[in-house]
Structure formats: C-alpha cells, structure tokens
Amino acid sequence: MNAYDWQQMLLLFAALLLLVKPLGAYMAKVYQGETTFAAPLLRPCENLLYMLGRINKADDMDWKQYAGALLLFNLVCCAALMAMLLTQHLLPLNPQQLPAFPWQLALNTAVSFVTNTNWQNYGGESTASYFTQTAGMTVHNFVSAATGMTVAIALIRGFVRRKTALLGNFWVDLVRTVLYILLPISCVAALFLASQGVIQNFAAYKTAAPLQAGGLAMQIPMGPVASQEAIKELGTNGGGFFNANSAHPFENPTPLTNFAEIFLILLIPASLTYTFGVMAGNTRQGWGLFIAMLLLLTAAFAVLQWAESSGNPAISGLGVQSGNMEGKEVRFGLVGSNLFAVVTTATSCGAVNAMHDSLTPLGGLATLSLILTGEVVFGGVGSGLYTMLAFAVIAVFVSGLMIGRTPEYLGKKIEVREIWMSILTVLTAGVVVLVFSGAALLVPSAVTSMSNPGAHGLSEVLYAFASMANNNGSAFAGLNGNIPFYNLLGAAAMLIGRYVPVVAVLAMAGSLAEKKYIPPSLGTLPTDRAPFVLWLILVIVVVGALTFFPALAMGPIAEHLLMTGGK
Numbered sequence: 426m427n428a429y430d431w432q433q434m435l436l437l438f439a440a441l442l443l444l445v446k447p448l449g450a451y452m453a454k455v456y457q458g459e460t461t462f463a464a465p466l467l468r469p470c471e472n473l474l475y476m477l478g479r480i481n482k483a484d485d486m487d488w489k490q491y492a493g494a495l496l497l498f499n500l501v502c503c504a505a506l507m508a509m510l511l512t513q514h515l516l517p518l519n520p521q522q523l524p525a526f527p528w529q530l531a532l533n534t535a536v537s538f539v540t541n542t543n544w545q546n547y548g549g550e551s552t553a554s555y556f557t558q559t560a561g562m563t564v565h566n567f568v569s570a571a572t573g574m575t576v577a578i579a580l581i582r583g584f585v586r587r588k589t590a591l592l593g594n595f596w597v598d599l600v601r602t603v604l605y606i607l608l609p610i611s612c613v614a615a616l617f618l619a620s621q622g623v624i625q626n627f628a629a630y631k632t633a634a635p636l637q638a639g640g641l642a643m644q645i646p647m648g649p650v651a652s653q654e655a656i657k658e659l660g661t662n663g664g665g666f667f668n669a670n671s672a673h674p675f676e677n678p679t680p681l682t683n684f685a686e687i688f689l690i691l692l693i694p695a696s697l698t699y700t701f702g703v704m705a706g707n708t709r710q711g712w713g714l715f716i717a718m719l720l721l722l723t724a725a726f727a728v729l730q731w732a733e734s735s736g737n738p739a740i741s742g743l744g745v746q747s748g749n750m751e752g753k754e755v756r757f758g759l760v761g762s763n764l765f766a767v768v769t770t771a772t773s774c775g776a777v778n779a780m781h782d783s784l785t786p787l788g789g790l791a792t793l794s795l796i797l798t799g800e801v802v803f804g805g806v807g808s809g810l811y812t813m814l815a816f817a818v819i820a821v822f823v824s825g826l827m828i829g830r831t832p833e834y835l836g837k838k839i840e841v842r843e844i845w846m847s848i849l850t851v852l853t854a855g856v857v858v859l860v861f862s863g864a865a866l867l868v869p870s871a872v873t874s875m876s877n878p879g880a881h882g883l884s885e886v887l888y889a890f891a892s893m894a895n896n897n898g899s900a901f902a903g904l905n906g907n908i909p910f911y912n913l914l915g916a917a918a919m920l921i922g923r924y925v926p927v928v929a930v931l932a933m934a935g936s937l938a939e940k941k942y943i944p945p946s947l948g949t950l951p952t953d954r955a956p957f958v959l960w961l962i963l964v965i966v967v968v969g970a971l972t973f974f975p976a977l978a979m980g981p982i983a984e985h986l987l988m989t990g991g992k
C-alpha cells in the first residue's frame with residue numbers, strides 16, 4: 426500500500442466518524458417524533474401521506490400488528506413489481522422495446538428487490554426498461570431499505586419501553602424513514618454522482634460507428650442511472666443499473682465516485698449504532714457496537730488486502746511480481762477494489778466494482794465470511810443493527826451462564842423467549858445456506874450451471890446461497906443463476922432469510938417491551954465497556970466458525986491449498 430492508499434482509507438473512516446454522531450442523533454429525533462431542521466419543509470408532505478393513507482400517527486401497534494402491517498406491505502410491493510416485470514413490454518419508457526421477464530425470473534427479481542437483496546439473474550441494460558428500473562426497482566430500493574430500518578427501531582423501542590405491548594406505528598416509521606432520511610440524502614448523492622459523470626437520461630441507446638473499416642458498430646446503453654445509483658448504495662440495496670454494476674464507468678466513473686459510493690454504503694448502518702445509543706439513553710452502548718463492527722471490518726480488509734496483494738504464486742514463479750488485478754478496474758486499483766469488496770459484503774449491499782469470482786481463494790474467503798456471519802459488520806440498513814443486537818443478547822446470556830447470574834441487557838432480563846428469537850435471527854440464514862447448497866450439489870441442472878469444477882465450484886454455490894439467504898446480492902460471477910432451480914429456490918432463500926428474522930426480532934421486541942426495567946447492580950455485566958465488545962466479537966466469530974467451517978474448508982481453504990501447491 427502506498428501513501429495514496431493510506432490517505433484514502435484514513436479519509437474514509439475519518440469522514441464516517443465525523444458523520445456518525447450528527448446523522449445518528451438526527452435519525453433518533455426523526456423516529457422519536459421530535460422537530461428537526463427538515464420538519465418545516467417535509468412535515469406538510471408527511472401529513473399529506475397520512476391523510477391519503479388514512480393513517481393516525483398516534484395509533485401504536487403491538488408486535489403482531491406491526492409485523493402484520495410490514496408483511497402485508499411487502500407482499501403488495503412484491504406483487505406489484507412482479508406484475509410490472511411481466512407486463513414490461515406494454516409499459517412506457519421502453520425505447521429499446523425490451524420484452525417481458527419470464528415468470529420465474531420475474532418472481533426471483535421481485536422477491537430480490539422487496540427483500541433488499543437485489544440478486545440479479547439478468548443484465549439490466551439488456552433486460553429491464555427505464556420504467557422498470559425507475560418506477561419498479563428504484564422505488565423498491567427505498568421501501569425495502571426503510572423496512573429494515575423500521576424493524577431495528579421497533580427493537581430499540583422494545584429495549585427502551587417498559588410494561589407495554591406497543592412498539593410504535595409501522596406506517597409512520599416507514600413514511601418518516603423514506604421522507605426524512607433516505608430521500609434527502611439520495612437526492613444530494615445523485616446530484617453529486619451526476620456531476621462526476623454518472624449518466625442520468627431517458628434517451629434511446631446510442632450506436633457508435635466502428636473505428637476501422639469492417640469493424641462492428643457498438644451499442645452504448647443509456648438511462649437514469651445516477652438516481653438509482655444513489656439509493657442503491659445508501660440503502661445497501663446493491664442492484665446495478667448495468668450488468669457490470671459499479672465496475673461500469675457509467676455507474677462509477679472515477680476514484681472519487683468510488684470513494685463516495687463506499688462511504689454511502691457505510692453511512693446509515695454506522696450511524697444507526699449511535700441512534701441506538703441515543704434512544705437507549707446511553708450513547709456508550711452505541712459506540713460499543715460501532716467499535717465491534719469496525720474491528721471486524723478492519724480485520725476482514727486486512728486479510729483481503731494481504732491475499733490480493735500476494736497474488737498467485739504460480740504467476741510470481743514466472744517472474745511477474747504483481748498483486749492479483751484479475752477482474753478489477755485499473756482506475757480503482759487494489760485498495761479501491763478491496764475496500765469496496767469488504768464494505769459491500771459486510772453491509773449486505775451487494776454492489777460490486779470488481780468480479781469476486783476472480784479473487785484469490787483467501788480473498789474470496791474474507792468476503793464470503795462477512796456474508797455468512799449474518800452481515801452484522803455494519804450490515805444492511807436496519808438489518809445489521811438488529812442482527813448485531815441479537816448477537817449481543819446471546820453474548821449476555823452466555824456470559825450470565827458462565828458467572829451464574831440472570832443475564833440482563835439494557836435493564837431488561839433476558840429469558841427463554843428472547844434467546845429463542847435471537848437464535849432464529851442469527852441462525853436461520855445459515856441453515857438455509859447449508860441445506861440449499863447441499864441440494865444444489867445434487868440436482869443435475871444446478872451442477873451444470875457451475876462453470877468451475879472442484880473447490881471453486883463449491884465456493885460459487887456456497888457464495889450464491891449465502892448472498893441470497895443473507896440478502897446481500899453479490900455473486901461469484903462464474904455461476905449461471907438464471908435457471909428454474911436457482912430462480913425458484915433462490916426466491917425461497919431470500920424470503921426465509923429476510924422475514925423469519927424480521928418476525929423473530931419483532932416478537933423479541935414485543936416481549937422486551939412488556940418487561941419492567943431492572944436497575945444495574947454489582948452483579949450486572951457492563952455492556953458498554955471494552956471487555957464486552959471483545960466478548961461480542963468472540964461470540965460472532967465462534968458462531969460463524971462452528972456453523973460454516975466444514976463448508977469453507979472444502980471450498981476456499983481447499984482451493985488455497987491447491988493454489989499454493991501449484992495446482
């Protein structure tokens with residue numbers, strides 16, 4: 426790493442640290458219904474939406490009502506997007522006359538965008554019209570991100586409220602999330618990206634004449650990219666307008682836009698930790714979670730950077746001393762590519778500026794491990810925080826067993842119900858990954874979709890289901906996912922991986938809200954200090970290792986041993 430690389434990293438984390446507190450405090454005010462600087466402009470819009478939706482913002486919901494409203498809203502959104510994909514050829518803003526999606530691909534895509542996964546078994550520029558990209562996918566980028574954030578806020582209220590069954594109003598939380606948080610930041614980000622060269626238009630595709638006689642003309646895709654790119658990163662959605670995603674120069678043209686996109690991916694997940702601290706009445710709690718996430722992210726980046734810098738020994742043996750630049754954009758370099766890869770897999774974003782299938786085995790292991798741990802290293806907007814809090818509940822419970830005391834977290838006694846819900850939150854995606862990956866190795870059509878045999882092929886399959894079940898959306902590009910097996914089983918993986926933890930978290934929030942507050946005593950484990958942060962990290966690593974080490978040993982670890990052995 427040279428001086429520029431170090432400056433890039435230090436500037437990124439400095440900017441993040443600078444904005445975590447003000448943005449986190451602002452979001453806490455939004456969710457607590459307090460007046461913010463944006464209220465004079467946005468409150469009339471908010472009240473208009475309540476009037477049109479016949480929503481009484483004073484009506485609170487218990488966890489079952491909250492979950493019911495959330496699931497109903499997501500079901501309607503999924504059905505609407507699928508209908509749009511199936512009738513795309515009849516809808517406007519389709520200058521290329523693109524046909525409708527096949528029904529299996531439409532189902533997979535609709536589920537993908539409504540679950541904040543944005544797994545894409547299609548190439549955007551050759552498959553989706555402008556209407557589909559904007560009125561369909563961009564809109565879902567907002568509402569799916571907002572859904573995850575509302576669940577995190579409901580869980581925080583569960584810790585904060587006492588002797589009540591009420592967690593807030595889902596519709597109010599949804600409206601405020603989109604109107605006060607996602608939309609303003611996205612508008613600013615889209616204008617910045619457009620100023621740097623990210624395209625934004627509704628023009629028909631351009632045709633470039635060949636440079637020499639007898640050459641082939643090239644079709645250059647157009648589209649409203651900047652508006653989708655902003656919320657794609659901010660909402661940790663990850664679905665690219667183009668098939669190459671953020672490796673495409675129209676989505677990510679310069680090192681400056683690359684830096685901005687990495688920053689946008691981290692911004693809300695990091696700031697929500699401070700929101701948690703503010704709403705819990707102890708900002709040290711939020712900083713503790715932030716530090717745990719940052720340490721895990723730094724460790725993963727160190728492994729990935731070392732692996733990619735070391736390159737392939739077979740190439741080094743030929744006298745070529747270079748890092749592994751296969752599948753990476755020269756304009757971003759190793760650090761810009763590796764930093765993006767770590768951040769996007771840690772945050773459940775799934776956007777990519779390099780092809781993860783071309784990473785070294787241990788480089789692929791670093792990104793895959795971040796996904797398999799439930800993406801709690803900042804994680805998706807909302808989902809990262811509530812999954813990390815589920816891990817914190819487990820960590821408190823285990824420590825209580827070790828010292829022989831009843832475990833408590835934020836003044837709430839942790840009992841059987843909370844542990845069961847935490848286990849469902851933490852382990853559901855892992856079970857789906859292992860079972861569905863096993864099925865993919867037995868079904869002939871799934872096996873023929875693997876472009877690489879052996880250990881790397883296993884890594885492709887494992888990565889695919891890890892990405893879908895954990896709602897990430899990135900992929901090892903060597904796997905052909907657009908077949909009935911992956912479209913249908915992948916949709917099931919995304920639905921289970923999203924909504925089982927969501928319902929479990931809301932059930933846990935409801936249970937916590939009904940409990941009385943227990944003041945800390947000499948026997949209470951302090952959860953806002955360094956020892957607990959380290960203990961929490963250890964619990965996350967141990968759970969991940971116990972669940973996935975055998976699969977990882979047969980995939981990327983075996984491939985690394987083959988590579989170092991000259992095979």
